[in-house]
Amino acid sequence: MSGTLTIDDQTIPFTDGQTIIEAARTAGVYIPHLCHRPGYTPHGSCKLCTVKVNGRTCSACTFPAAEGxxxxxxxxxxxxxxxxxxxxxxxxxxxxxxxxxKSGNCELQAVGYHLNMLDSHFPHFYAHRKVDASHPDILIDHNRCIFCNLCVRASRESDGKDVFGIAGRGIHKRLIINSPTGQLKDSNISVEDSAVQVCPTGAILVKRTGYKTPIGGRIYDQHPISTIACKKRETDSTG
Amino acid sequence: MTGNDTMKTFLETVLAEADYQPVRLLKILRAVQAQYRHIPATAIDFLSDKLNIPRTQIIAVVEFYSFLHATPQGRYDLLFSDSITDRMQNKESLLAYAAEILKVRVGEVRKDELVSLNNTSCTGMCDQGPAGLVNGYPLPRLDRPKIDTIAALIEQEIPLDDWPAELFQVEETIYKPGLLLTQPFSNGDAIKATFNRGLTETLAEVDLSNLRGRGGAGFKTALKWRTCAIQAATPRYVICNADEGEPGTYKDRMLLNLYADQVFEGMTLCAAIIGSTQGLVYLRAEYLFLYEKLQNVLQNRRDQGLLGTTILGQAGFDFDIEIRMGAGAYICGEASAQIESLEGKPGIPRTKPPNSVICGYLRKPTVVDNVETFFATTHIAIKGGQWFADVGTPQSTGSKLLSISGDCARPGIYEYPFGTRISEILSDCGAEEVMGVQIGGPSGTFISNRELERTLAFEDLSSAGSFMVFNHTRNIFDVVQNFTDFFAHESCGFCAPCRVGTSLLKNQLNKIIDGHGSAVDMEKLSEICMVVKNFSHCGLGETAANPILTTLASYPELYLEQLKRSGFSPGFNLDATLAIARQLTQRDDSGAHLSQQVEN
Structure with missing residues (x-):
């Protein structure tokens, strides 16, 4: 089954089972998002993809597309x-x-550009967060984690592992590692894992690759995220 | 045996009692917490292995629930209910006194690990506050002499079982019984009436009654039950939401304490109607004192043939009820978060659609209803729908139980027909010199004394049961601050607007209350309110800004009085930030100081 719906007066097709964000992306319409990635279970936590559907506020990444x-x-x-x-x-x-x-390849930064963000507007929390550099090939900088849950889902759904989890409550949320010590080096993660590639910010990085592509030549240095997101099918490398 | 072997033996026992089911993770962890005063890392690894769930899930659960801890608490874990009504009854000074005589700081564990002291969200004892909890059991009506007694018992290491019973005495005071509380009832009446009339016909009576969910959302009960009943998937589940966490609410405590049979009977007839064999009661951790009592009520009902197989001789009607305890999380009052919690996970509300009626506990059709809703259906099944619909207003039929607290002569339980004026309720409970009333708890509405002719109803002022009165001596900002802190503390943190927004609201409000706010800060406060309210994932975020928004609507002049007259005011002490510079340069002349006030 399939049908059509309208986004901002543009009529677009959808197929049965598609969410609004996927129908839009396929049709080349960008809806800002950070916690969504095609192929992974929708999460609906960043709320950037909030749209109005027939007047009602919904997350486009979780809400099913429907006729009309x-x-x-x-x-x-x-x-x-x-x-x-x-x-x-x-x-x-x-x-x-x-x-x-990650600058230039960072989706958080690119969304900031897309929304014409010129300042941080709110007072900073200056959270005390740590860096986990224990793994020989992979670095986690918790300062940059936005709790999008993508690494959690990628590890479970794509890698068949359960390397990541999100613990804590409210503003005390934190990314945790499934290892006896809580450190990444003692987990069963591997640098080839999708979970390593999927991070939309610079929270999970592959070591010794950060400057392979010079600043200025990176993904969002070249094209706005509104264009890239609609082309993107699979995960991008961290460059 | 080594300590590790002892622990493993203990964990094996606990696991066996939980039937090795990961969905009972909270039960397992509560037992570990009670035994070891925290959840040791070795226990997490062991449980992860035995239950075949990732350790990250267990850590996430431990960190999510307030009553589970990663580090050892005191052998006597003393908590003070931090609701505004406790504060109005001198809680802050009692807490400070307890800290002083027990020689432990708030939020800390004493060095000898004998005692820990902390705040906790409202414990549902607002009619008999200020209240506390010791190792999970309630200590109502605290005062200095009682704190002295408690401190002595702790220092002498007297087991909790040997403490004087009156310390734990919870009273249920019903000042005004109404439609439901005055009904006669014998066990089995509602089940018999249901089967005599027929299941379809009884559902039609529930429909006719126009009963709406008493937990706050007001969804039509008959519609929920019918939707569940027509789902193809089985098994179907009945869940009684006894996670009464809204500050100021304690009417479910009273119902479970005095009318448990009628609540369980409501669950049972729901099971008959929707075709369910398994019921669950999600009891909030703060009501641990009711657990044994409720287990006994359930056992009596089994003995009377009102639970179990072939209930009251009805061939094929099998149903039983299991009580599961929460572990301290307001958000678990939300139906889908509660289901997540019942599945052994952090209580994070699910994405809808699908609704839990269609895809609930273990992804099966599930009815989740409030304690009071089941209580009402019991009597609707007996008396019929019209009897109920004749009371109240067309949109809000029947009666509502209120838990009244705060500045009034007679705090307690009152039952009113919907449509009753607030002024009448205030007069009944002996409230004088009223400045405002918080109806429906922090997530509800604050009304000023100019709005007292409004009515209790879904279409006007809706309440799940909380009704807090504030008189003229109260500072409105103490109320707003307490509620706003509450939401920041209880936000599950799943979605960005609520996770960050509730903490931003707390900080921004504090800036204004502390006298550092300017006009632009009020704008920012309103702006954060709107983002949190309109873009959050669930009802917690949608209502977290209500205390600010509704008090601002009632008393805007009080907010304006808080503001600085200057165009700009820094949120920190300018002069204090120069202290290090003065020290380094060894200066302390007037030129080395800054005035805080910046001129326009």
Whole structure:
């Protein structure tokens, strides 16, 4: 079964079982998101993909597409809220783009550009977070984790492992590692795992690869995320 | 045996009692917590192996629930209920006193590990506060002499079983019984009435009654039951939501304490109607004191043929009820979060659709209803739907149980027909010089004394049971701050707007209350409110800004009075930040100081 729905007055097709965000992406319509990645179970936690469906507020990444839906995506109200939510993610962790090796390949940064984010707007939390550099090939910088859950899902669904989990409550959320010591080196992760590639920020990095592509030549240096996201089928390398 | 062997033997026993079922992880961890005063890492590894679940799931559960700990708590773990009504009854000074005489700081464990002291979210004893918990058991009506007694018992290491019973005496005071509380009832009445009338016909009576869920959301009960009943998938489950966590609410405590049979009977007739064989009661951790009593009620019902197989001789009608304890998380009052918790996971609300009626416990059709809802259905089954629909308003039929607390002469349980004016309720409970009323708890609505002719109803002021009165001596910001802190503490952290937004709200509100706010800070406060309210994943986020938004609507002038007159005011002490510079340069002249006030 399939049908059509409209997003901001543009009619697009969908197939049965598709979510709104997937129908939109396939049709080349960008709905901002960070916790969504085609192929993984939808999570619906970053709330950037919030749209209005027939007047009701929904997460486009979890809400099923249906015949005749009228979806508002690009309204001033929604873009403003997306900007504020993105700024919330920036102040929650410690994100210093100029010194981050993910800069240019970072989806959080790219969404910030897309939403014309010029400052952090809210007071920073200056959270005390650690770096786990224990693994020979993989680095985790908890300062940059936005709890999108993608590594958790990738490890479980794609790698057949359960390397990551998210613990804690409220503002005390934290990414945890499934190993006897809690350190990455003692887990069964491997550098080839999808979970290592899937991070939308610079929280999970492959060591010694950060500057292979010079700044200026990276994904979002070349094209806005609105274009890349609609082309992207599978995970991108961290470059 | 070594300590590790002893622990393994203990864990094997606990696992066997839980039938090695990962869904009973909370039960298992509660037992480990009670035995070892924390969840040791070795226990996590062992349980992970035996239950075949990742250790990350166990760690996530331990960190999610307030009553589970990664580090050892005291042998006597003393908690003070931190609801606004406790604070209004001198809780802060009692807590400080307890800290002083027990020689332990709030939030810490004493060096000898004998005692730990901390705050906890509302324990549901608001009519008999200030209240505490010791090793999970309630200590109502605390005062200095009682703290002295408790401290002496702790120092002498007297086992909890040997403490004077009156310390734990919970009273149920019903000032105004109404439609439901006055009904006569004998065990089995509602089940018999249901089968005599017929299942379809009884569901039609529930429909006719227009009963709406008493947990707050007000979803029509008959529609929920019918939707569940027509699902093809089996088994189907009945869950009684006894996770009454909304600060100020304790009417479910009273129902379970005094009317448990009628609640269980409501679950049983629901099971008959939807075709369920298994019921679960999710009892909030704070009501541990009811656990044994409720188990006995269940056993009596089994003995009377009201639970078990072939209930009251009805061939093929088998149903039983299991009680599962929570572990301290407000969010688990939300149906889908509760189901996650019942499955042994952190209580994170699920994404909808699908609704839990279609895809609930173990992904099967599930009815989750409030304690009071089941209680009401018992009497609707006996008396019929019209009897219930004749009371209240067309949109809000029947009566509502209120737990009244705060500034009034007679805090306790009251039952009113929907549509009753707030002023009448205030007069009944002996409230004078009212500044405002919080209806429905922190997630509900604050009304000022100019709005007291409004009514209790889903279409006006809805309440799951909480009704807190504040008189003229109260500072409104103490109320708002307590509620806003509560939501930041209880946010599950799943979605970005609520996880970050509730903490931003807390900080921003504090800035204004502390007198550091300017006009632009009020704008920012409102802006955060709107993002949290409109973009959060679940009801907690949607309502977390209500304390600010509704008090701001009632008393905007009080907020304005808090603001600085300058155009800009830093959120920190300018002069204090120069202290190190002064020290390094050895200066302390007037030129080395900054004035806090920045001129326009």
């Amino acid at each position: 839906q009228k979806v508002v995506n690009n309204s001033e109200e929604l873009q403003e809220a997306r900007l504020r939510i993105t700024q919330m993610l920036f102040v929650e962790g410690n994100h210093f783009c100029p010194t981050c090796e």
